[in-house]
Amino acid sequence: MWSLSRRALLAWLGSSTAGLALSGQAHVQAASQATSPLPSFTGPGPNPYWNSVNPFVSYPQKLPLLRITDRGIQLETPRPYFLTPFTSNAAFYVRYHLELIPNAVDLSAWRLSLEGNVERPLQLSFDELVKNFKAVSVAAVNQCSGNSRSRFQPRVSGAQWGNGAMGNAVWTGVRLRELLGAAGIKPGTVQLQFQGIDRGPGPAGKGADAVMKSLDATDPALDDALVAYLMNDEPLPMLNGFPVRLVVPGKFGVYWIKHLTWIRAITSEDKNYWMATAYRIPDTPRGNTTPADAASGTVKTVPIGHVRMPVRSFIVVPDGSSKLPAGLPVRVQGIAFSGDGPVTKVEFSEDDGRSWIDATLGPDHGPYSFRAWQHTWKPSRPGQHVIAVRATDAKGNVQPDTPVWNPGGYLWDRIERQTLMLGAGG
Amino acid sequence: MSRNRFPVIILLAAAGALAPGSPVSSQVPKLPGLVEEGKYAPGNLGMQTQPAPRKDDAGAVYAVGPWPTYTPPLAEGKGREVVQSFCGICHSTTYITMQPPLPGATWEAVVHKMIGSFGAPIPDAEAQIIVAYLKSHYTPETRRK
Numbered sequence: 177m178w179s180l181s182r183r184a185l186l187a188w189l190g191s192s193t194a195g196l197a198l199s200g201q202a203h204v205q206a207a208s209q210a211t212s213p214l215p216s217f218t219g220p221g222p223n224p225y226w227n228s229v230n231p232f233v234s235y236p237q238k239l240p241l242l243r244i245t246d247r248g249i250q251l252e253t254p255r256p257y258f259l260t261p262f263t264s265n266a267a268f269y270v271r272y273h274l275e276l277i278p279n280a281v282d283l284s285a286w287r288l289s290l291e292g293n294v295e296r297p298l299q300l301s302f303d304e305l306v307k308n309f310k311a312v313s314v315a316a317v318n319q320c321s322g323n324s325r326s327r328f329q330p331r332v333s334g335a336q337w338g339n340g341a342m343g344n345a346v347w348t349g350v351r352l353r354e355l356l357g358a359a360g361i362k363p364g365t366v367q368l369q370f371q372g373i374d375r376g377p378g379p380a381g382k383g384a385d386a387v388m389k390s391l392d393a394t395d396p397a398l399d400d401a402l403v404a405y406l407m408n409d410e411p412l413p414m415l416n417g418f419p420v421r422l423v424v425p426g427k428f429g430v431y432w433i434k435h436l437t438w439i440r441a442i443t444s445e446d447k448n449y450w451m452a453t454a455y456r457i458p459d460t461p462r463g464n465t466t467p468a469d470a471a472s473g474t475v476k477t478v479p480i481g482h483v484r485m486p487v488r489s490f491i492v493v494p495d496g497s498s499k500l501p502a503g504l505p506v507r508v509q510g511i512a513f514s515g516d517g518p519v520t521k522v523e524f525s526e527d528d529g530r531s532w533i534d535a536t537l538g539p540d541h542g543p544y545s546f547r548a549w550q551h552t553w554k555p556s557r558p559g560q561h562v563i564a565v566r567a568t569d570a571k572g573n574v575q576p577d578t579p580v581w582n583p584g585g586y587l588w589d590r591i592e593r594q595t596l597m598l599g600a601g602g
Numbered sequence: 603m604s605r606n607r608f609p610v611i612i613l614l615a616a617a618g619a620l621a622p623g624s625p626v627s628s629q630v631p632k633l634p635g636l637v638e639e640g641k642y643a644p645g646n647l648g649m650q651t652q653p654a655p656r657k658d659d660a661g662a663v664y665a666v667g668p669w670p671t672y673t674p675p676l677a678e679g680k681g682r683e684v685v686q687s688f689c690g691i692c693h694s695t696t697y698i699t700m701q702p703p704l705p706g707a708t709w710e711a712v713v714h715k716m717i718g719s720f721g722a723p724i725p726d727a728e729a730q731i732i733v734a735y736l737k738s739h740y741t742p743e744t745r746r747k
Binding site: 216217218219220223230231232233234235236237240243244245246247248249274275277279280281282283284285326331333335336376377378379381382383384385411414418419449453454 | 650653661662663664665666667668669670671672673674691692693694696697699700701702703704708712719720721722742745747
């Protein structure tokens with residue numbers, strides 16, 4: 177996969193587009209628009225909706241997305257855009273921590289710096305990055321650590337995402353390893369620290385000045401990481417990190433630093449707020465704990481970068497917004513992915529998870545990509561039905577049917593369900 | 603579907619001309635299975651205008667327009683202006699309204715995180731006003747909208 181040339185990439189993109197009968201665009205079901213809008217908030221119970229309840233808003237280079245916050249900017253991708261295994265750039269979710277987001281970037285002045293514990297500090301221009309290094313592509317899911325946070329019970333503070341803080345794209349750029357090789361990482365390097373040009377108005381040295389994330393120098397994820405300047409064969413939208421962003425296949429989006437401008441080899445563990453305090457998970461199976469244990473302060477935590485994204489699957493259609501006539505076949509479709517190897521199986525349940533049948537998988541776009549799935553369901557009786565989906569990955573991980581809880585609202589991976597009302601014929 | 607629509611529109615227009623002000627639905631001949639039609643309601647979110655293309659030059663600056671804000675109003679009450687001015691230094695108050703109702707202790711922890719972890723320059727007296735405001739409007743017991 178990694179040696180895929182750009183030409184080969186375009187070839188398979190073309191062929192996979194032709195083979196996307198599975199994505200069945202004609203089956204998109206628009207909401208029947210009940211006469212009342214969604215409530216303005218959910219809670220203290222879990223958010224029962226697929227997406228967050230927020231309104232559609234318009235931003236530069238974006239289709240109408242769901243507003244989580246507006247300064248800094250957090251926008252959620254609406255459910256229908258997940259009907260295809262690749263998420264268009266204009267529909268791709270947006271997640272910033274701080275408010276000083278670039279509106280304009282001058283590529284004649286912008287440089288990607290490799291600095292710190294290196295033999296040859298580098299300042300690479302955009303053109304040098306594109307022309308002097310081999311272009312490599314990978315299809316990979318970017319998912320926010322807090323995707324589906326609004327499911328948590330009890331609720332936790334933070335961006336109240338539904339399921340739409342994720343997206344899948346073909347990322348094209350330069351291998352991080354090649355850049356590190358050009359700079360010459362010196363012995364004694366403990367971590368690599370990444371920082372973008374976006375920042376905040378807070379005082380230096382605290383969390384509201386800059387977001388920096390670091391990965392251990394020995395982390396195998398670095399071997400798969402790219403510095404990407406193309407997203408689905410287009411320049412990155414500003415809100416997704418123009419001109420380049422870090423791509424760390426399999427890991428949560430917080431490490432995929434946008435507007436990547438500094439790569440630093442550091443000789444001691446990064447203790448900045450975004451590593452030492454934020455984005456930490458209990459060092460337990462699934463990152464699970466209880467409010468009581470978390471409050472006691474006895475739970476050992478690790479950075480969320482210590483784990484890969486758990487296997488998840490989603491029902492995109494039918495979305496329950498309209499009644500369906502019983503007796504007609506229902507095309508159930510969605511996507512699945514895992515940060516820990518490819519999805520090997522997706523199962524469908526027509527009875528709320530009591531029994532399962534294998535769904536049909538769509539084309540394989542690589543281990544880190546969304547995998548489309550579908551199942552033609554033939555419900556026979558009118559009334560309420562609860563359908564469910566669960567995925568299994570190559571490591572044998574199967575989606576659990578129990579909730580997870582931690583104070584950060586991270587790592588939600590429970591089996592997804594959709595309630596449907598089927599009506600009588602006549 | 604769309605083929606059938608045209609004659610219906612003509613029919614409605616004709617019916618409207620004949621009987622101005624009368625309910626249109628009563629003028630529609632009975633169509634098999636038709637239960638309701640021609641029902642409209644004001645949209646809830648207003649109209650989004652389409653952006654015009656930017657007039658760019660061939661230089662190396664890549665720009666987009668200003669980031670639009672869509673900030674819902676905060677609940678009215680004592681301390682609201684203090685919340686807006688201090689919390690608004692670093693972020694819009696959408697960060698408050700987007701939360702689920704949170705226990706008072708959680709709001710207190712959030713405000714102290716802003717001061718301690720992020721360096722928000724909020725004096726003690728104002729921090730107390732902010733916490734009191736959040737407890738008065740954004741807990742499971744107090745949140746209204």
